Amino acid sequence: MVNDVLGREQFELREVPIPELTQGQALVRVRLLNIHSGTRARMANGMTKLGDTDRSNYACADVVQSRDQTFREGDVIACQAGWQDYQIVSSEEASVGYGPASELVKALNGTNSQWNYVFRPAMVKMWPPEVLMEMFGTSGMTAYFGMRECGPLMPRDRVAVAGTTGSVGSIAAQIARMRHSSRRHSPRGSMSTPMASAGL
Ligand SMILES: NC(=O)c1ccc[n+]([C@@H]2O[C@H](COP(=O)([O-])OP(=O)(O)OC[C@H]3O[C@@H](n4cnc5c(N)ncnc54)[C@H](OP(=O)(O)O)[C@@H]3O)[C@@H](O)[C@H]2O)c1
Numbered sequence: 001m002v003n004d005v006l007g008r009e010q011f012e013l014r015e016v017p018i019p020e021l022t023q024g025q026a027l028v029r030v031r032l033l034n035i036h037s038g039t040r041a042r043m044a045n046g047m048t049k050l051g052d053t054d055r056s057n058y059a060c061a062d063v064v065q066s067r068d069q070t071f072r073e074g075d076v077i078a079c080q081a082g083w084q085d086y087q088i089v090s091s092e093e094a095s096v097g098y099g100p101a102s103e104l105v106k107a108l109n110g111t112n113s114q115w116n117y118v119f120r121p122a123m124v125k126m127w128p129p130e131v132l133m134e135m136f137g138t139s140g141m142t143a144y145f146g147m148r149e150c151g152p153l154m155p156r157d158r159v160a161v162a163g164t165t166g167s168v169g170s171i172a173a174q175i176a177r178m179r180h181s182s183r184r185h186s187p188r189g190s191m192s193t194p195m196a197s198a199g200l
Contacts, residue, residue: 006043019088021065021088023067024068024069024090024091025067025068025090026065026068026091027063027064027087027088028059028062028063028079028089029061029064029086030059030060030081030085031061032129033058033059034058034059034133034137035057036139038098039057047097053084054082054083055080055081055082056080056095057082058133058137059080060077060078060132061077061078061081061089062074062075062077063076063077068089068092069091070111075118076118076119076129077116077118077119078119078133078137079115080095080096080113089116091110091116093111093116094112095113096115100112102114119132134171143172143175153175161173
């Protein structure tokens, strides 16, 4: 996060009281926050205002208190959160910074956002938040469904993946490997052609 243009002096740690929940809201404690490519794009475009935290980050969180019908105390959920320890969430809310969720996503998640859903308890027992959010979260789903869009992938296919040092590209390349396709990894390359491929 800290680089030539962004320094620690641009950030400030603030302690503020946690507001009382109203009907339809839940209080979550953030376990892990993903400052992902979309967040960085919002910061670069000035969509994150000075003095604000960016509320669009993908997060894994524990439900601490709930007055929301979808989230129960003790649930581990995916949500969007600012750069903070606690966040008020609501299953009624649309996503922050992204388009509206489809009807299918709403029905599956029981929320109005593609980013808000309860992780299955068995998954939470088996995997730490890093895996829930990466392989089973947005990066893994993007890579998996992206590869499916190009598929079916056959053993003879050659797959070229750009940006294989990144979260989506690294998983896409591993999916191709699992399918026994011969790979062409391209650590850097045009992000507008993330999966230029021959024969798919
Ligand atoms: N992650 C998600 O959940 C998600 C979901 C939907 C869509 N997307 C989209 O998928 C794309 C990749 O996202 P990501 O999360 O994998 O990002 P990431 O982890 O930041 O990875 C970015 C990749 O792009 C490469 N790259 C950066 N600048 C480049 C340049 N100028 N020329 C060539 N390669 C460059 C990086 O290579 P170096 O390591 O060499 O810098 C890295 O491999 C983005 O367009 C993102 O918006 C991501």
